[in-house]
Amino acid sequence: MHILILGGTTEARALAGLLHPGARVTSSLAGRVAAPRLPVGEVRIGGFGGAEGLAAWLREHAVDAVIDATHPFAERISFNAARAAATAHVPLLALRRPGWVPVEGDDWHEVTSLDEAAAALDAFGDRVFLTTGRMGLAAFAGRPEWFLVRSVDAPEGPMPARTEVLLDRGPFTLAGERELMGRHRIDVLVTKDSGAAATAPKLAAAREAGVPVVIVRRPPVPEGVPTAATPEEAAAWLRATDALRARSMEE
DSSP states (O other): OEEEEEOOSHHHHHHHHHHTTTSEEEEEEOSOSSSOOOOSSEEEESOOSHHHHHHHHHHHTTOOEEEEOSOTTOHHHHHHHHHHHHHHTOOEEEEOOOOOOOOTTOOEEEESSHHHHHHHGGGSOSEEEEESOSSOGGGGTTOOSEEEEEESSOOOSOOOSSEEEEEOOSOOOHHHHHHHHHHTTOSEEEEEOOOOGGGTHHHHHHHHHTOOEEEEOOOOOOTTOOEESSHHHHHHHHHHHHHHHHHHHHO
């Protein structure tokens, strides 16, 4: 089988490792991170040119199945993948790590967008720990608060006037997050529900310190696309898909 993994996540790299070298695996990265961690197998970097371009690529490279293992908030590529897979008649699975779940002691304030997250800051203090990535800072550009912005690469575009940028890559530790939030006297944490274990310690540190969390809920998976929660589940789906394809060819 030739499997296309739309990746860039920890789960995508793990899935490529499970499948390679038993299957031909091509991992596609968006190219937004300057020095990405590369998976095993073939790697392509850059966009496809929308759903039509991706559908053409699937046909041209005889792809047997697509795994959308992108970030839970990579909404555009997920919907393009759904359209492309339907057009090219290629099976598609979305690999999505489970979202975070609040526990006793958490003070979470859920919103549906970065704009809502920015508006929610009216109810909190002046010092904000912002961990929503470097691409969405424009939503906070007009805010008066002081922001500690953490991202893997340097932010681009409009951002709040009072901003300190911290370039860092997880996994992070509870001790490190506790020290960071205490040193910067953080009043509120703003984050997306990425669900990643590597970045979850900030939630525990906020809970310990009584710091409220404004959390952006993740967008839904495109309608009709099956999902898996782990790379192992995705690999099992691929084995079942391959078995069905082989049986269909025999018949």
